Amino acid sequence: MIALQEVCKFYDDLKAVDHLSLEVAEGEICVLLGKSGCGKSTTLKMINRLIPSTSGQIKVNGKNVEDYVVENLRRSIGYVVQSIGLFPYMTVEHNISLVPQMLKWDKKKTRARVEELLELVGLDVDLYIHKYPGELSGGEAQRVGVARALAADPPIILMDEPFGAVDPINRTRLQKEFVRIQKQLHKTVVFVTHDIEEALKIGDKIGIMDKGVLQNFAPPEKIMSGGNQAFVRDFLGEDYFLKILSRFPIADYLVSFSAPVTDYKLCLPAASNLQNALAMMVSQGEMKTAVQGENGTMLGEINLDTVLRVLKRSE
Numbered sequence: 270m271i272a273l274q275e276v277c278k279f280y281d282d283l284k285a286v287d288h289l290s291l292e293v294a295e296g297e298i299c300v301l302l303g304k305s306g307c308g309k310s311t312t313l314k315m316i317n318r319l320i321p322s323t324s325g326q327i328k329v330n331g332k333n334v335e336d337y338v339v340e341n342l343r344r345s346i347g348y349v350v351q352s353i354g355l356f357p358y359m360t361v362e363h364n365i366s367l368v369p370q371m372l373k374w375d376k377k378k379t380r381a382r383v384e385e386l387l388e389l390v391g392l393d394v395d396l397y398i399h400k401y402p403g404e405l406s407g408g409e410a411q412r413v414g415v416a417r418a419l420a421a422d423p424p425i426i427l428m429d430e431p432f433g434a435v436d437p438i439n440r441t442r443l444q445k446e447f448v449r450i451q452k453q454l455h456k457t458v459v460f461v462t463h464d465i466e467e468a469l470k471i472g473d474k475i476g477i478m479d480k481g482v483l484q485n486f487a488p489p490e491k492i493m494s495g496g497n498q499a500f501v502r503d504f505l506g507e508d509y510f511l512k513i514l515s516r517f518p519i520a521d522y523l524v525s526f527s528a529p530v531t532d533y534k535l536c537l538p539a540a541s542n543l544q545n546a547l548a549m550m551v552s553q554g555e556m557k558t559a560v561q562g563e564n565g566t567m568l569g570e571i572n573l574d575t576v577l578r579v580l581k582r583s584e
């Protein structure tokens with residue numbers, strides 16, 4: 270769906286992006302991760318031709334981006350940035366309708382789409398549709414930004430630190446919402462961040478960049494092996510293996526109770542993940558925890574052995 274081959278962007282002597290090659294398959298989220306100035310945004314902007322590349326090839330759906338009429342290319346690519354650029358004197362409805370209006374959708378279809386998108390991003394239609402950006406919190410504005418990028422249903426979404434300006438609690442909420450929405454929509458996404466935990470929560474694949482060079486490109490579980498291992502390990506830190514546990518839902522690792530249910534000192538909801546389970550077991554000095562379903566049914570246990578096995582597999 271998106272393929273970069275030996276892509277470079279040089280500003281005089283500065284190699285902002287240096288011979289970068291990667292492929293993003295349809296329906297996949299690729300996270301570009303790296304410190305400030307490593308070339309993430311430049312890479313993103315070359316995909317929708319906001320910035321021309323110096324050399325190399327970028328293909329979208331098998332076609333070189335240079336061969337697209339630029340408006341057609343951008344129409345098939347939603348773009349969300351940190352300072353989301355909502356127009357302050359337009360209502361939420363008007364902001365989200367911009368692209369559908371450009372595409373000359375009729376009023377009824379446009380309104381239905383706006384309502385559908387507000388619901389999708391978790392904003393109450395009646396409450397928000399007539400608000401102005403100045404009346405929204407950072408997190409709400411970000412949701413509207415995502416809704417706007419999705420308005421014309423583009424198959425590809427580019428997201429540049431979309432949740433960067435949002436406080437940690439709302440940020441976690443937005444990340445979860447985004448993963449939920451993506452499960453429904455299966456967009457092809459390139460997502461830029463410098464936040465390792467965010468990359469882990471969201472990415473199907475993570476590309477770690479440094480000084481314009483891609484140091485490794487792999488699924489989160491495999492990112493510690495391959496590529497420039499020394500750099501990757503140093504960048505991600507030794508606690509990466511603990512962070513990665515947040516990707517594993519408890520429900521997928523349940524085993525039968527090894528003791529009578531009444532013997533368990535700990536109990537976690539089935540919606541938790543292995544990181545929650547490990548933190549709870551370690552802090553309470555327990556080797557296992559019971560797991561309870563939404564309706565109160567006791568489902569089974571998670572024990573330290575299981576967590577260690579998952580960690581070992583990720584090494």
Ligand SMILES: Nc1ncnc2c1ncn2[C@@H]1O[C@H](COP(=O)(O)OP(=O)(O)OP(=O)(O)O)[C@@H](O)[C@H]1O
Pocket residue numbers: 280283285303304305306307308309310311312463
């Ligand atoms: N128009 C420009 N002229 C010269 N240098 C530029 C220009 N745009 C970007 N750069 C440089 O290119 C490098 C990569 O910038 P880029 O914005 O892609 O980094 P980034 O990884 O997205 O950083 P951040 O996380 O801070 O947004 C930086 O060193 C930056 O200073």
